[in-house]
Amino acid sequence: MDANLLSSAADPIAAQVGRFAAGHGVAATSLAESWDTLALGGMRHPGLAFADWTETSALGGLLAPVLVNCPTVAAMIDDLERFHPLIDNDRIIVERGTRHASVTLHAPDGRPSHPDTVDACFALLCRAIRRLAGDQATPTLVTLRRPAPPDPGGYAVMAARVAFDQPGNQCRFDETALLQPIAQADPVVRSMLRPYAERRLAHLGSSWTAAVGELLADRPLGLAEAAGKLAVSTRTLQSRLEAEGTTFAALADTVRRDQALALLAQPDLPVTTVASRTGFATPSAFTRAFRRWTGQSPSEYRRNPPR
Numbered sequence: 001m002d003a004n005l006l007s008s009a010a011d012p013i014a015a016q017v018g019r020f021a022a023g024h025g026v027a028a029t030s031l032a033e034s035w036d037t038l039a040l041g042g043m044r045h046p047g048l049a050f051a052d053w054t055e056t057s058a059l060g061g062l063l064a065p066v067l068v069n070c071p072t073v074a075a076m077i078d079d080l081e082r083f084h085p086l087i088d089n090d091r092i093i094v095e096r097g098t099r100h101a102s103v104t105l106h107a108p109d110g111r112p113s114h115p116d117t118v119d120a121c122f123a124l125l126c127r128a129i130r131r132l133a134g135d136q137a138t139p140t141l142v143t144l145r146r147p148a149p150p151d152p153g154g155y156a157v158m159a160a161r162v163a164f165d166q167p168g169n170q171c172r173f174d175e176t177a178l179l180q181p182i183a184q185a186d187p188v189v190r191s192m193l194r195p196y197a198e199r200r201l202a203h204l205g206s207s208w209t210a211a212v213g214e215l216l217a218d219r220p221l222g223l224a225e226a227a228g229k230l231a232v233s234t235r236t237l238q239s240r241l242e243a244e245g246t247t248f249a250a251l252a253d254t255v256r257r258d259q260a261l262a263l264l265a266q267p268d269l270p271v272t273t274v275a276s277r278t279g280f281a282t283p284s285a286f287t288r289a290f291r292r293w294t295g296q297s298p299s300e301y302r303r304n305p306p307r
Contacts, residue, residue: 012214013088017120020050035116047119048154051127062197062258063087065265069190073129073137074178077103080125083197090117099175100140104168115146118169119155125171126158133180139171189265192301196261208240209251216255220279223248257293260286264298271298 014031021027021034026041028034038046063083070076080103081094090113093104105113105121113121122142129137139159143166149155155162158171203209208230215226226248227237241247256278263274275286290298 012086012217013117013120015214015218016054017050020053031117032114035114039116044151045116045119045149045154047116047121048123048157050116050120051123051157054124062193062200062262065262066190066193066197067128068132068182069185069187069193069265070182071185071187072178072182073133073173073180074101076129076132076182077101077173077178079194083201086197086200088121090121092121101173101178103171103173112145112169115144118144118146122169122171123157129177132182132185133177134183137173137177137180139177140174141170141172143168143170143172145169186265186267189267193261193265196258200258208237209244209246212237212241212248212251213255216252217259220252253289256289260290260293260298264302267302274298 014034017031017034018028021038024038024041024043026034026037028037035046038049043049063080063086066079066083067076070079077094081092084090084092089107091106093106095102095104103125105118107113112118122144126139126142140161142155142158142162144155144162144164145166145168146164148164152162152164200213203213211230212226215221215229221229223234223237227234230237232240238248241251260274260278263269263277264271271286272283275283278286280286280289287297290296290301294301296304
């Protein structure tokens with residue numbers, strides 16, 4: 001299998017950046033190519049522009065609903081470190097001191113991430129934390145490896161203090177920021193979703209499983225289309241998945257279940273809407289599937305989630 005195809009399929013952030021780039025007339029085969037081509041085309045700060053264009057929730061999966069239901073900023077960045085691999089191949093590392101914590105971003109091989117990837121991730125993170133926990137949760141300092149741009153004003157979305165030409169890419173939070181509560185966090189919802197996020201994380205070691213899972217998370221598709229996107233025959237894809245202990249049908253079922261759980265975590269969203277968004281023809285068909293997944297109806301699950 002083409003490594004670039006696998007990386008793209010297994011990386012929802014790369015896929016979202018690809019859609020952003022396509023909207024600006026750029027057809028790229030990698031994340032770095034997307035950023036570089038956008039910049040060559042005259043876009044200033046493509047990473048910041050992408051962060052302004054998208055929302056964390058639009059990246060899909062379980063990460064966003066898990067994070068927004070953490071009790072504090074400290075818990076949020078800890079869960080971000082743990083579950084970030086569900087949406088991105090780059091790695092987040094949280095380093096804790098006695099009265100502070102820092103968030104750094106690295107490429108999978110340990111090298112610094114692309115500067116625009118850093119810009120996008122830090123802008124999304126800082127904006128989300130500020131929206132959920134208030135201005136007191138803003139990082140005290142953001143350091144970036146990139147050279148200082150002629151127009152650094154756009155970086156204020158990260159923090160009041162942003163330093164360029166630094167040894168590493170880092171968001172630094174003091175004790176006050178870390179202790180800020182997340183507004184409207186629901187511990188019940190978090191307890192519902194976190195076990196499923198752990199299971200998804202455990203599956204990431206299986207590369208073909210991860211690639212197919214992320215394709216399905218992007219939109220529903222059949223075995224033949226998935227095989228085509230991964231540049232293999234349907235028979236080859238089936239055998240690869242079987243070697244990893246799963247099947248295409250089982251993965252499709254798991255992705256649909258995870259999407260249903262994430263949608264049910266929104267208490268104001270009717271069950272009928274959840275059924276429609278997860279591709280069920282009728283609410284009753286959704287209820288039958290949900291009972292098979294959890295042993296409960298969707299309404300029962302909302303009232304009495306597993307602990």
